[in-house]
Amino acid sequence: MRISALVAVASLPLLSQVPDAAFFKGDPKAILVACAEKVRGLKPKSAEPLAFAGRAFLAAGERAKAEEAFKASLALNVDNPDSHVIILGSWVDFGFPKEALETLQVARNLYPCSEKNRGWKNAMAKMGAVLMTGNQPTEAEACMQAAFAKGPSDWQNMTFFGRACLRAGKPELAAPWFSRAVKSAPKDESIWNDIALSLADQGREN
Amino acid sequence: MRIIFLPLFSLPLLAQIPKDLEPAFFVRDAKTVMVECTSAARSREGKDSRMLAEYGRSYLAAGDRAKAEEVFALAIKDDPKDSTTRYLIGLAWIRHGFKAEALAAFERIGPKEKNDLTKAACRLIEAGMPTEAQATMTKAWELDKRDWENCAEYAKAALLNGQPEQAATWFQRTLEADPNNWSAWNSVAQAHAEFLARRQAKR
Secondary structure (H helix, E strand, O other): OOHHHHHHHHHOOOOOOOOOHHHHHOOHHHHHHHHHHHHHHHOOOOHHHHHHHHHHHHHOOOHHHHHHHHHHHHHHOOOOHHHHHHHHHHHHHOOOHHHHHHHHHHHHHHHHHOOOOOHHHHHHHHHHHHHHHOOOHHHHHHHHHHHHHHOOOOHHHHHHHHHHHHHOOOHHHHHHHHHHHHHHOOOOHHHHHHHHHHHHOOOOOO | OOEEOOOHHHHHHHHHOOOOOOHHHHHOOHHHHHHHHHHHHHOOOOEEHHHHHHHHHHHHHOOOHHHHHHHHHHHHHHOOOOHHHHHHHHHHHHHOOOHHHHHHHHOOOOOOOHHHHHHHHHHHHHOOOHHHHHHHHHHHHHHOOOOHHHHHHHHHHHHHOOOHHHHHHHHHHHHHHOOOOHHHHHHHHHHHHHHHHHHHHHO
16 A cells, blocks of 8 residues: 555544545545545445445555455355446446456356346446447447347336447447337337437436 | 426327437437437427426537527426426536526525535536535535535535535535445545546546
């Protein structure tokens, strides 16, 4: 752990006390590490908080700590789809494509067996969106196809993915998903409105 | 929030749902597609004020201010007291650069609507109006100082939009609101993670 982060952690008072505003004007990486340690300390046995702590560590450049937290998260609950989304997104956002694809493979291996966990379908769509904006369109499309296979009438996932395609500057990849969305319920005004807003926002996240 | 029902003479609008729903429909000029999707949405019966406000956002994006103002007026007429409608109208204006109009809409948000006030504050700081943003957020905060989520949302917006001083204050308030809540600490962490991710993406 870097000296600045050590100082930040050491300077934090008791668990229930909050640092003053000056702390938050400091080095973002030091703030990240300190907050991640707090999260880990408050929820040492919960999968999602640990995955989030891992993300914060990775953002701060603390790869070893990140991997430790990710591993701990999956050890607690490997079938938590949201943890996989957080971990994948972390690798993508901070420039680790190989690790991202390894995470994706783990998720794909679990996905076919996850019939009883509806969250997996949505998680696949989210992973697709992350990969699309992370410049991995082929893998992204495969994720969304997997989500669609289990939820062919789930238009929210389709427009969500389409929005990510727009955000990534690939409207031609959004088009088939918008088409599928409106075909699923052509008289539903919400779908048309969602697509119009995706275009109006140029794919910007809501 | 009441529902507006279209009168019978508007039935021909039902024809505005495109017959061809193939992908090619969506790869045409974005503004054209936007307007046609909005028309398709409007052609359905049963409107609410919030949906009308969102149609206005699409019309503004397509450059049709007159149509946007028409649906904004309809939205307000339908439910003059709905704060979220006011917020959505302000959102539409501010996303397309109409700051004065946005401020006027945000100022009509109900004084006790802390969530809509928070969202408005975030949009104002994103639009480079930090003074107005801070004032709006302070109103929201004074309604409920224990709402760490609203504090976190605004702090993140401040951080990501070049207002580190404000961000610092509001991150502190986030944690003071609920110091033993892991989600509160995590919100501070993830805001900074996104800040660094965006910085990395620019390189």
